[in-house]
Amino acid sequence: MADIVAPAYRVFPIIPALKPGAMEGKGPYVSGEKMNEALGFPGKLVDDWHDKAIAKMGDLLGKYRSLKVYMDSCVHCGACSDKCHYFIGTQDPKNMPVARQDLMRSVYRRYFTLPGKLFPKLVGARDLTREVLDEWHNYFHQCSECRRCSVFCPYGIDTAEVTMAARDILDSVGYGQKYDIEIIGKVHKIGNNLGLPGPALIDTMEGLEEDVKEDTGIDVRFPIDVKGAEVLLITPSADFFAEPHIDSLIGYAKVFHATGTSWTLSSMSSEAANFGMFIGNYEQLRKVALRIRQAALELGVKRIVVGECGHAWRVAYSFWNTLSGVGDGADPDDKFAQMLQKQLDHRYRQPTHICEFTWDMIERGALSFNKEANDKHIITFHDSCNVARGSSMGGYPGGQFDIPRNIIKSVANHYVEMDPSTTHEKTFCCGGGGGLLTDDLMELRVKGALPRMEVLKQVADEHGVNFLAVICAICKTQFSKVMPIYGFDRKMVGGVHQLVSNAIRLGEK
Amino acid sequence: MSTFFAILFYFATLVFVVGTFYRIGVYTRTPAPLKIPTTPAPTTTGGVVLRMMREVFLFESLFKANLWTWGLGWLFHASLALVLLRHLRYFTEPVWPLVALIQPFGMYAGITMVLGVAGLWARRIFVERIRYISTPSDHLMLALFLAIGLSGLMMRFVVHGDVIAVKGFMLGLMHFDLQPLPSSIGLYVHLSLVAVLLMIFPISKLLHAPGLFFSPSRNQVDNPREKRHIAAWAKRMESEN
Numbered sequence: 001m002a003d004i005v006a007p008a009y010r011v012f013p014i015i016p017a018l019k020p021g022a023m024e025g026k027g028p029y030v031s032g033e034k035m036n037e038a039l040g041f042p043g044k045l046v047d048d049w050h051d052k053a054i055a056k057m058g059d060l061l062g063k064y065r066s067l068k069v070y071m072d073s074c075v076h077c078g079a080c081s082d083k084c085h086y087f088i089g090t091q092d093p094k095n096m097p098v099a100r101q102d103l104m105r106s107v108y109r110r111y112f113t114l115p116g117k118l119f120p121k122l123v124g125a126r127d128l129t130r131e132v133l134d135e136w137h138n139y140f141h142q143c144s145e146c147r148r149c150s151v152f153c154p155y156g157i158d159t160a161e162v163t164m165a166a167r168d169i170l171d172s173v174g175y176g177q178k179y180d181i182e183i184i185g186k187v188h189k190i191g192n193n194l195g196l197p198g199p200a201l202i203d204t205m206e207g208l209e210e211d212v213k214e215d216t217g218i219d220v221r222f223p224i225d226v227k228g229a230e231v232l233l234i235t236p237s238a239d240f241f242a243e244p245h246i247d248s249l250i251g252y253a254k255v256f257h258a259t260g261t262s263w264t265l266s267s268m269s270s271e272a273a274n275f276g277m278f279i280g281n282y283e284q285l286r287k288v289a290l291r292i293r294q295a296a297l298e299l300g301v302k303r304i305v306v307g308e309c310g311h312a313w314r315v316a317y318s319f320w321n322t323l324s325g326v327g328d329g330a331d332p333d334d335k336f337a338q339m340l341q342k343q344l345d346h347r348y349r350q351p352t353h354i355c356e357f358t359w360d361m362i363e364r365g366a367l368s369f370n371k372e373a374n375d376k377h378i379i380t381f382h383d384s385c386n387v388a389r390g391s392s393m394g395g396y397p398g399g400q401f402d403i404p405r406n407i408i409k410s411v412a413n414h415y416v417e418m419d420p421s422t423t424h425e426k427t428f429c430c431g432g433g434g435g436l437l438t439d440d441l442m443e444l445r446v447k448g449a450l451p452r453m454e455v456l457k458q459v460a461d462e463h464g465v466n467f468l469a470v471i472c473a474i475c476k477t478q479f480s481k482v483m484p485i486y487g488f489d490r491k492m493v494g495g496v497h498q499l500v501s502n503a504i505r506l507g508e509k
Numbered sequence: 510m511s512t513f514f515a516i517l518f519y520f521a522t523l524v525f526v527v528g529t530f531y532r533i534g535v536y537t538r539t540p541a542p543l544k545i546p547t548t549p550a551p552t553t554t555g556g557v558v559l560r561m562m563r564e565v566f567l568f569e570s571l572f573k574a575n576l577w578t579w580g581l582g583w584l585f586h587a588s589l590a591l592v593l594l595r596h597l598r599y600f601t602e603p604v605w606p607l608v609a610l611i612q613p614f615g616m617y618a619g620i621t622m623v624l625g626v627a628g629l630w631a632r633r634i635f636v637e638r639i640r641y642i643s644t645p646s647d648h649l650m651l652a653l654f655l656a657i658g659l660s661g662l663m664m665r666f667v668v669h670g671d672v673i674a675v676k677g678f679m680l681g682l683m684h685f686d687l688q689p690l691p692s693s694i695g696l697y698v699h700l701s702l703v704a705v706l707l708m709i710f711p712i713s714k715l716l717h718a719p720g721l722f723f724s725p726s727r728n729q730v731d732n733p734r735e736k737r738h739i740a741a742w743a744k745r746m747e748s749e750n
Contacts, residue, residue, distance in 0.1 A: 018637055063742060065539040066725045072532070073720030076647050077582065078632075078639040079574035093641045102642065114712050115646070123713075124644035147726075150547045152574035154564065154582075155717055156726035158545065282542065282743065318544045318733045322743070329736035336747040337737050349734050389547055392731055397549035397556075425549060426573075 004446050006486045007089055009454050015082040022092040027138035028440050029178035038185045039284060042174030049173040050128055054111050056172045057104075057165070061112065063282075066161040071108045073155045074101060080149035080159070085428045086142050089447030094139050097149035097159040103139055104162055107132065133175065140166040141177055142444055144434030145278065145311075146385035151425050163434070164280025171279055179438035184275050187288050191270050192237035198267035204240050205265070212250060218506045220250075220257045226264035227299050231256065233263055234272045234292055234316070234351075235307025236473035244494040245476050248308050251497025254504045255358050259366045263305070269295035272312035273473065277319070278435030286323045289315065293324035293340055302345040305352045308495050310384035310472030311433065316351045317391035326351055349395060355471060356393050358500060359403045362410050369503040374412035377467035379499065380459050381405055382418075382452065382479075383427035384472035398424075404471055404496050411503040416463045419455045428452045430470075432478030446482050453486045460488070468493045511678065511690040514700055518682055521704035528711025529719065536723040542740035550731035557730050564727060577632065585625030585654075591618035592661075599672075599679045616665060623658040626651055650714070653702060660699040670696050 010016070033043035046052060061068045080097040082088070087095040094100060102124065109116030109125035116125030126132065145160035170176055186195040196204075205222035212220045223229065233256075239249040256263045269291040276285030296304055304326055306316045321327025325337030327350050332338070344350045361367050381404060393399040401424050409415055422428050431448030459465040470476055470493060479493040551557045563569040568586075571579045595615025597608045630651045633639050664670045671691040681688030690696070709715065722728065 015638070018641060062539060063542065063740075065536060065541040065723060066545060068539050069536055069720045069723045069725075073714070073717040073724070075714045075717050076633075076639070076642050076644070077571070077578055078636065078642060079571050079578055081638040081642065083574070093638070096638060096642065098642050115709075121645070122649075123646045147547060150726050152570055154568055154571040154574075155721045156547055156564075156570065156724040158547065158726045161545070283746075286743075286746065321733050321737045322543060322739050325737065327734045327737060329732075331737070334737065351734070390545070392548050392550075392552075395552070397551060397731065400548065425547075 004443050004485065006453070006482075007447055007450050009450075009457060016088060016091045018093045019091040020093055023090045023095065023138070023142060023444065024092075025138055026134070027141045027177075028436075028438060030137070031176045031178040031181040035178065035181045035185050036171075036174055036176060038188070039171075039181060041171045041176060041181070045174045049133065049175070052173050053128060053133070053169050054107075056169045057108070058112070060165050060168060061108075064161065064165065066158065067165050070101070070155075070157045070161060071105055071112075074098060074105065074157055077154065079152045079154060080157075083149050083152050084143075084159075085146075085148070085431060085451045086144070086444065086448045089431070089450040090142075090444070092142075094135075095142055097153075100139055100143055101157065101159055101162045103132070103135055104166055133170075136166050137170055137175060137177075140170070141436060141441065144385070144429045144431070144436055144448070146429035146433055147389040148385065148426070148428065151389060160434075164277070166280075167278070168280040171281060176279065177435065179440070180275050180279050180435040183273075184279070184284055184288065187271055187275075187291070191268050191291065193271055193273050193275070194237045194240070196237055196240060196270065198270075201240060201265070201267050201270055208246075208250065208253070212253070216506055218257070220253050220506070222253055222265070223263060224265045225267050225299070226262070229262045229264035229299060229301055231261055231263035231303045231305050232292075232296055232299055232301040233265055233305050233307060233354075234269065234312075235265075235354075236272045236309040236312055237270055238473040238477060239307055240270070242473075242477065244480070244491070244498060245308075245473055247498035247501055248495030249497075251495065251499075251501030251504070252305075252307060252354050254501055254506060255354075255361065255367065255497070258504055258506055259361050264299060264301070266295035266299060268298075272306055272309045272316070274312060274315040275435055277311060277315055285315070285319065289320055289323040289326075292320070293326060296326065297340060297343070300343065302343070303348050303352060304344070304350060305354055305357050307354050308471040308473065308497060310386035310474060311390075312473075313353055313471075314386035314390035317353070320351060353393050353403075355403045355407055355496060358497070359394075359407055362407065368505045369411045369500075370505055371411060371413050371503055373503040374499055375414070377412060377499070378414040378416060378463060378465045379408055379412055379467045379469050380416050380418050380456070380465045381408060381423075381496075382430070382468055382470045382475060383423050384470060384475050385427060385429045385433055387471060388425055388427045404469075407496055408469055408499060411499050416459050416465050418459050422451060422455045430472070430475040430478040431482065433472075433474050437474050437477060445478060446485055449478070449482045449486070453483070453488075456488070457486075466492055467499075469496050469499060470494075471496050510692060510697070511687065514678075514690050514697075515682060515687055517701070517704050521707040525707040525710050532711050532716060533719050533723075536719065540740035540742065541725040541729070542743050544729055544731070544733040544738050545725050546729040546731045547726040548731055550729070552731050554730055557728060561722065561728060564721060578629075581625050581628040581632065584621055585629060588618040588622035588625055591615045592622055599676045600683065602676075602680060619658060619662050619665065623655060623662065626654045626658060630655070646713070653706060657699060657702045657706065660695055660702065664693070664695045664699065668693070668695055
């Protein structure tokens, strides 16, 4: 950890020269036998991994139009080649999105296309050897599935889809990544990524009530397992104890308090994150999402609100309706989805992002703020990749950009934008997303943060920016860890609802 | 030679049509189980149609990515489209008014098409990143387009061919009434390469043309909360438990 140094800022953001082999290696830790078996994967690399992997690939090609079309359509135009933060930070050519896809496309061509079967050299096809499998394990864990490349591809090819398929194949032959698989195991067993059991969670919430009381003199509740509450809050478990995440949780509670909303957490389903997406496994993605459905049904809530978490919001916004029926518009004969959709209140969008909830309340005049409370902060906003390119807010394209910014401007006086080539849909990943937020990938995480750190440095120097607001638990953790390596104070990063929490007026209008 | 080219063209057309329709069939049958439009994305079908039209006609995403690649790529594709339209005069009698209208532009489009291909090839050779990702087939594909373009231009501007007879041959092919093809090396080269292009279309990266229309990140409506979207294979899991 101590020996990892930040790459130098580029004076001008020029495209870096290639350094082949810069990130060669074994990749992240391989998952252990017990963890694998708990999720139904083979304990360790199976003997017939070659045939199993090819069969799995064929299976996925038949189930996912994205994978099939993306394998065929790439023309090697190079539009994506300089767009990945990991390429910019590491200069390893295999971190160019097209080259990363080609790690799989070369195998696809060899086994599933005529030219690749007949003339492999001509079309860049190759056999799936042990070396190729190792390369997959290494380089498909150097992609944070942030979709920045898909913005620029003339055919919309999304490397995230390819990475997910590759990880799904690796898991199916017993060669998965420890960090992701261990975490999914904890969700199934205990209910959240951190393995925080119900009693501990209840204790923590009581502690928070006392803290807020001490701070503000007001009884802000942090209810848990309350049947008949209107809102079920599903938030990343990091919000329960990690810094700066917890300050946003306090912010949500204050918003609910100030608007008189009855709400609850669930001890059984205390996790918004869904690492099933990171490993590209539909069954796992679905199984994790079903816990939320179960909690909603058991508690009889009318609304489901999601806390500050990037990929969780993508899963909630884009996938929950598909996976678990949390949403609207199921067919009348779709019993599975109707069972839940009949219970939910469709005057509101289901699910609702906490920022949508807060902004809606601000627009209705239900909240008031003491903006001066945030005057020590000169704030900029980092669009989290999954929110920016995999979801939306407010029911119109681009609402995911406007709404968090609107909230910040409503609760604080000093706001500055970063370079527009690095915000909105063109935002850079923090460097720790996509299931890579683990210490064994620290070098990658530091290097991948380079493009964001460069533009943050710009606004820090020019405008004195001293607060980086985000709405993602992974961004918060990643930035807290890597920013000191780039010479920033780790306390510079915080949630949007942390700012809300600072400025909100409770019990007075 | 006329018979050889007649057979070649019947065969190439068959491979092109059957192969491309087969691929489109596979894309159509393969489900897209999750909503994955690259957002911000249109929330209505009309919006998606506009987004696709901007991609197809203006190469919107490529424009955001790299102006050189966009400029050269657009020049090549737009020129190719004009050239193809112009060539319809060899297959229609009387010539359609639109085809007659673009005749003068179509001729110069042959030149700009070659320039576009040459520029793209230069980029592939001289830009380190693009050179790294290029396979031999990527170079051959550009060589093929360049050779087709140059052989065509040669016949148009240097060694004029008997275009009336060529048209007779093509119309004959279409009516299964074989007519003689004028003997000319340039014409033989041009037609052979076009036949190769037709035959490799369904098994090469030229599939990007139909592929774009099936790309879920571009063609999906962003309405996952409003409408439940589920694939048949995923729906079956719900009856299992």
